[in-house]
Amino acid sequence: MACKESSVLPVDIMEAQLSTIDLLMAMFPSPDELEIPESTTQCVERLRDWCENPTSTPPKIPSSISLTVCLPIADGDRTIQVNISVPLHCDNPETLEQSPSLGYSLRQPEWMSRAEVARLTASIPQGDDALEAFEYIQAEASRFFENKQSQTVAPEDADRGPTVRVWFYFPSLSTRKKRDDMVNLAPGYALTGFVLAGKPGVLCLEGGFA
Template identity: 25%
Template sequence: MANENEQQIYRGCISQQLEELELLNYIYCKPNELQLLDPSVVTDYNEYLEKSHTLPAAHLEYIIKLPIMGNSNNIDVRIELPHLYPKLEKARISVHSSLLGKLKEEYLQQEITKYLEEQQEDDTEPYIYQLLSWLQDQMEVLLKRPASEFTSNEVPVEAEASTNLERMWIYSHHIKSTTKRQELIRQARQLELSGFSRPGKPGIICIEGDSANVQEYWRSIKSLRWQKITLVRTETKQRKRRFDNFTEQLFNAEGSSNSEEGIMNMGQFIKFLDDHGSGYIKAELFGLA
């Protein structure tokens, strides 16, 4: 992804986040109804949009005290927006309320996760207000249900969740170090993951397998020294793998050197993605239609 194109995508997402925040401030306008965890992020974002080429490190985070009909107490909804929300990353939502017991709160958190996963893949519009409206409806129904309905059997256990397949798409400014290339392969095979890495500039990694192992892989490799590395997309609860094992793929253009310095053959790369049922990701990696 060209740097200019990257900047355009980040600026578009951050602009949408600020516009959405302005709308939410208008709707949830009572004292302390909307609380920014770090108000300076708004200033940093505005400066970034006006003149800066350096993406602020902090994310936009806030808490909305969501009123529940017929109840004097509120539900605290914590919202964290990754830099690429809403185009390429999903919002991170958590809820806390004295109105709910532990099992009801766990159940509601699972329903939120399902709601976010069901957002359309091509939906690039902000959706926090819609989610909050949905949450209010869920809370009103949930509060009427007896606590006895929520047993430990109804809440998925970690052992069941860990059998889910997960897939991650990772973008790096470049992957050139031989040591780093070998480590990417070694870690994937040690954790029994499949996918591929494309060394060079840009560097691209796709990894899939047991969710816990995929998360461990990401924690491990992002601790290596990178000029820039970004988690572009996470796909949870996958039914099956798309790759048989983990390999390194160069996708070098004809006549280009057979090394990480070679020019990337975009047609060859897109065909590889299509052959593995993953053609959709080209838009998120490169901004291609």
């Protein structure tokens, strides 16, 4: 038995889909924020013409069109790209009462594995409310990034290089103020170690070799 071909959305619902695209273009006016393929732009223009004159034959259009939004996360230091699929066809236009749900997928950022991207994509709320989906993606991606940052070595520690230990011997080290200065000043230079007072005195310092 042959499968029934899908049909172009009714005019009123097609206009709603175009309004969603207009909303995204208004929310993300910069080319760095919204990426629209040329094929999508051309298709949208054909659909606008058809919606203004619905008595004409519907243009030949794909089942969906796509665009990409770049969402800032983690206080704007990072971004995540969201691919949005806007359906333009349906199986039964006569019984369709509302716009088909938008589809979402994520482009894998360098700080997420493929499996992590798949889990986040699967949890995105489905529906025609793009704002809700964006807020969810931003919140979850930011939480993931912050958790990952807390589990990694701090950048200043990672850049210190190999640890070096140096010994200093003093003929005499008995003044308490000098010992206190060594202890109090060392953290400011990312140094650790210990000091032994006496004659002779000993100072051991450990730190990264830049």
